[in-house]
Amino acid sequence: MKEKDYAYWVKLSSSLTLVLASTMVAAKFWAWMSTGSTTMLGSLTDSLLDITASAINFWVLRIALVPADDDHRFGHGKAESLVGLGQAAFIAGSACLLAFYGVERLFNPVKSEAVFTGVVVSIYAVVCTLLIIAIQHWALKQTKSVAIKADSVHYKGDLLLNLSVIVALVLANIGWVYSDGVFTLLIAGYLFYNAYDVAKESTDYLMDKELADDIKLQIEQAVLSHSEVLGFHELRTRQSGPTKFIQLHLELDSNLTLANAHRISVEVEEAIHSIMDGEVDVLIHKDPF
Known part of the structure; x- marks a missing residue:
């Protein structure tokens, strides 16, 4: 792939991700205020971390695409690996917060309010997340960018989280009040696993690991x-x-x-x-x- 094509795909992916993620954060904040669900709060927290990481991605990927200069004769490509490592930290931090909220809700289960609002917003978030994942999947297929892969992990976790919010809200509404905490902990475990995977790959690039x-x-x-x-x-x-x-x-x-x-x-x-x-x-x- 030519360098200009690589630049096109990473810029397109990071820009569209930032726009779609912003609309999800606004919608989830409104839904959390309406429902009081910790699963929804966890989803909002995760999206806030995601949009922060995506904003960093948006900026750092442009640095990584800067051609080699007198001070950086091998180019600026390792900026991608640095942001990938940072993204892994964001993913792990998000997982910690979700685990905390999940445990708290297991000890203090409550019935969520305004379930319909939460479900509608979660469906909207699922649609946005699917669009983001599709864009990133195509960009990743073209570029194999570590930073895009790290960002994609966030939104795959978000997809599961948004689906779990729907299930948890419905189950909690019909009487299974522990569903909120259980689903939150399951997603936290998934994010921990992926944080390790992204951190390992980013570290390999930074440590100049041999090609396959x-x-x-x-x-x-x-x-x-x-x-x-x-x-x-x-x-x-x-x-x-x-x-x-x-x-x-x-x-x-x-x-x-x-x-x-x-x-x-x-x-x-x-x-x-x-x-x-x-x-x-x-x-x-x-x-x-």
Whole structure:
């Protein structure tokens, strides 16, 4: 994917997410004031954290897309991983708050008021959340952005939470008053699990984890497919934002002229580019063999 296409998708996703999330926060605040449901309050709290995280996403993704400059020769892509780590903290914080509210409601169950209002707002939130998830899914499919993935986790949790609000309100209204706390705790557990997943992936990027083994195998095949390459070693790979960085030492006949050695390395670099998706930065060191 070209860098301009990557920028288009991440900007579109973050912008639309921010707009839709804002309308959900307003609707949930009104519903919470009307119903007094802790599940609804938990949903509102989660959405407030989500919109804060989405606003950070909106800003940081634009930093990550800034081209390399004299002070950041490898680009600004790691800003995505930083925001992904921050998003994981937001998810975990949201889960803690939900767990607190869920436990409190288990000890102090109450019957919710204005159930119809809560259900209608939750249905509206479900529709908005589905739109957000669809947009982010498509953007993630195009870009594999860590920041978008982290943001998407929020809204998948929100989808379950909004559905659970509907079920909890109905069950509480017909007499099962503990449903409010039970559903809140279940969603808290789901968010804790996903916070760990997002934090792990973001940390891998920040720690320059190697690319997947299947990608490295493709690189090896591309390098060795050149008839004049005798071997290679010291293969190093990593990814920062949309860009994959690949470094290796190429083993060539020691009797080759500098011009021929350069030609071969250029051809190998082109072969690597041809098999990789997205932006690729290849650095080849030539060793006599």
